[in-house]
Amino acid sequence: MNDQDQSSRVDGTEDLPEQLRVRREKRERLFSEGQDPYPVALPVTHELSEVRAAHSELPVDASSGQRVGVAGRVMFMRNTGKLCFATLRGGDGSELQAMLSRNEIGEQALSAWKSDVDLGDHVFVAGEVITSRRGELSVLADEWRMAAKSLRPLPVAHKELSEENRVRQRYVDLLVRSQAAETVRTRAATLRSLRDSFERRGYLEVETPMLQTLQGGAAARPFVTHSNALDMDLYLRIAPELFLKRCVVGGIEKVFEINRNFRNEGSDSSHSPEFAMLEFYEAYSDYNAMAELTRALIQEAAQSLFGTQTVTWADGSEYDLSGQWANITMYGSLSEALGSEVTPETSVETLRKHAESAGLSELDPSFGHGKLVEELWEHMVGNHLHAPTFVRDFPLDTAPLTRQHRQHSGMAEKWDLYVKGFELATGYSELVDPVVERARLEEQARLASEGDEEAMPVDEDFLRALEYGMPPTGGVGMGIDRLLMALTGLGIRETILFPLVRPE
């Protein structure tokens, strides 16, 4: 297909809103004038940021003597009669002014600039690096070309997009809202910090299956998909845990993975159906040492991102992540909140009475002791925790992959880390006894057969791995999106670049 074919293709132009139509007509006109509004290559010599860095000392109203070719998206235009200014923005967010003077570039090129260029277009400008009379570093063009014609007007650059448009058209949000671009950089820097922290401690990063033949590693409803080749249903993973434990059995004794988990559940301000998860395991560690390591990872991330462990949230408030963090026990803090002692021996009937007087009347009648304790705790205590807090020693019957507490028989060596009222991470002394693990999984399978969609089946291969001998191990899972929320104070849909939304 040649350019003539492209330029002659007009697709329902008359039905479009005026601004879209005008831009399409400009594109057509450029083609008909023998110009390519989408050239394959342009003689760019410098990034905008490079020009800025090289000439930061240039005095006001001065010439550098250096000629550069730069490209960028037109964010603002200020056209006077014979002198035009445009603010170009590069992909790294840096900006540089282009100046087009009739004396320098000529009548024809200047009027073409005025008639062809719209806000949002990518343009190429070549000329000398100078500063304007107001001191603005600029490229004084002796040549300009369209680099890529934009067919849609940019939204108002000084107002935020509506929340829905931000998420649906993140590419536009990234252009007009610097906070959006900043969040992407912060997320990348957080991942880098985590990987650095693990690297320093001798951890190895691995990737384990996202498509799994059995659901396992967490209590959650999975997404189901189908393999045509194997002619069997597969699950998108809800957790990498069982594979990372296989790694530990195989001698990768300090191991971590950062990858996506998928849970077929509702989404709200702190839940997304797909979310990035960090899990890490260390042999000869336990849930106490893993709590210390988790704290260090988060503090090191805050330090490397912001140079301080007291972070400033998007709403301007400060959040202190430094120093030691509070430790409470689940049964102890719940007993205190209820004003009545609750222990692993407390009966289901008593727990239900507590739940009713706390206003939790519609709890699933199938909930047993552990689930009731956790629901009650979350309602009475967890939602009100603000400062970083480790909540220790969970009911044993909701932690089928966790070692029994070394002192309390009805409890598991498990903690949850709560930050600003949500669960950020969870850590364990892992259950490594294959016989006990088999019994736990068989109990899970029984629950599943009774209709519990979150219960896991018996994973024979996982049990076989444990039977080869897994060293005592501490393990942690931490939501990356939630870590971003804790570090920035943003909602989960701001920390995820392209969150799932219903089609328009």
Place this chain on the structure above:
RNA sequence: GGGCCGUUAGCUCAAUGGGCAGAGCAGUGGACUUUUAAUCCACGGGUUCAGGGUUCGAGUCCCUGGCGGCCCA
């Protein structure tokens, strides 16, 4: 799953008690050789989310649905 709020120009938002649908930015035309969200003059731009109903008359009131947000479970 339930309740509440929202949905109007390309974008962000107005519109008395049911009476000609508006502003800013953006766009088009014009003026302007040092602007910084440039300024000034003029002009164009709407299936008011969709469908139904009440009414002489509906952006506005009623019903159903879509999408989004918040709260609750």
